[in-house]
Amino acid sequence: MRLKNVTNDLILKTATTIIVFLILGFSVYLFFAGHNAPGGGFIGGLMTSGAFVLLYIAYGFQTMNRVVKIDFKTFIPIGLTIAVLSGVGSFLYGQPFLSHTDGYFHLPIIGKAHLATAMIFDLGVYFTVIGVTMTIILSIAKDEGEQVENAE
């Protein structure tokens, strides 16, 4: 029988704590870059889930479930709701479904910024992708051949 939880992954864990923030930062950059450069909600979401997966690999289920108390499954309906409602929002202004608008705003710190409602749709995609990816990976990882309660 293989001994569990006795491996000493000091290097992996130390490296992970630094790298995860780099990946998360890069994923957020990709998410915001989407309008004018390669990137967007899909790749940003995948990258974010990549960071989470790295955390799970380095620290294992028990620790992660204690630290990150998130049910990734709820990300899916939240993301879908945001995406669909960003399309429905155009109803309020008498415009066809999924009409988007944009404008220039002056924000504190950042200064002049180009904000578009397409961003809200992208946020929905971002959440959905995180939710789906993490649900798939965690459900498969938890299923150890026994009748484990399915990703509750």
Add this chain to the structure above:
Amino acid sequence: MSNLAILPILLPLLTGIMLVFINKQKTLVKVITGIMVFVNLAVVSWIGSVVFQEGPLVLEAGDWPAPFGIVIVADQLAMVLVITTNLIAVASAFYAFRSLDEQRERYYFYALFQLLIAGVSGAFLTGDLFNLFVFFEVLLMASYGLIVLGGTKEQLRESLKYILINLFSSILFVTTVAFLYSVVGTVNMAQLAERVADVEQQGILTTIAILLFLVFATKGALFPLYFWLPRSYSAPPTVISALFGALLTKVGVYSILRVFSLIFIYKLEFTHQFFIYMAGFTILFGVIGALSTNNVKLIVAYNIIPAVGFMMAGIGVFSATALAGTIYYLVHDMIIKAALFFLVGTMAAISGTYDLRKMGGLIKHHPLLGWMFFIAALALAGLPPFSGFIGKFLLLKGAVEEDHYGIVAVGLIGSLLILLSIIKIFLNGFWGEARLAPEQEKASENGRLFPVALLLIFTIALGLGAEFFYPGIQGIADSLVDPSIYIDAVIKE
């Protein structure tokens, strides 16, 4: 307001998402599902009446003009099918409340159900070939979830086949769209129709048309691409089988009808002649399958295939009369297949087996169920007072007018054999000695007959009220023969 056209897709989609949030409160899920199916039916009926009074509604999503953006086209044909879909959704939801086990309800059945309805409505309403593919995937993804839900051995085996064949045909669909886009340079159906007309559908376009036909024929289960259907449709629980049998293959038929009445209509002597042969074989082989088995659910599942054959015959003949017959038959068949699946599901639940040889005498304790089944059987075979008759009559009349006597003969023989296959269930299952005393029965019919009654009322209404429905259907068929009506509605110069 053109935003009306998106509501049949949006409402079930939002409902499905909402049901994922509240999945743990089982009663609330059922209450919301129950209310929303009626709201949906009311909304689409209203949109339907608007469309029939004022002509097609065209929604240019995101305010982009027609050939550049995605269009949602709610014309009369699409609305008739969407209304029928929502009618079946109402019946299915209430059948599911009574028949589905708690385990399946807990794992998002109602959410998947709503997403399936959203996908089917989207496929009927879209005016863009690639968007049609996306909605095909939406409904197929939901159906993958539904077919494997519960995870019995048989379901796992059949879902593997189902997913493989559908993935393959989806790959072929994308490839075909890529071919078409490289030749014609657009995926908007109305503009496709214009551009194919400009070059009068030369060689390569006919090849692409046949490829596209093979894609839809796989989804719609035509000979020789129907082999996956009967067993995968009879593996999941009854309510899921009914949804599949009533909706999924019909989306394939609708796609063929749309594409081959709008875009590829310049080589009729080749493409549509080919359809008639396919239709003939589909009717014959489907009905042979239905006669070959004693599994009640499998008999009904096999009966989907000849019905698709009848519709294809109408598309192949391609006259206004035959197309009216096809549309009438399409609506009739969606309703009656759902009703038949519910009826045999109830029979099997009561007697605890799907094997016809182990049933018998059910009519002694369940007269209502028995006579409902009898009506459904007659409607399926196409006897005069019921809806099946009008559709078949128009189809065959159209075929005779265009001198396609072969398909008429096949159709009539096929109808006879369909009657034989379905009345076999009635004779063996309901007649004879009662095998089970009331207290030995495995389930009660309580509550399961209301959805069936709802569907049968519409079957009878479609048959007896033919005078009322026929002008509308004939109008749709006339507009299908003349594609410029659709093109002008979508592309406004």
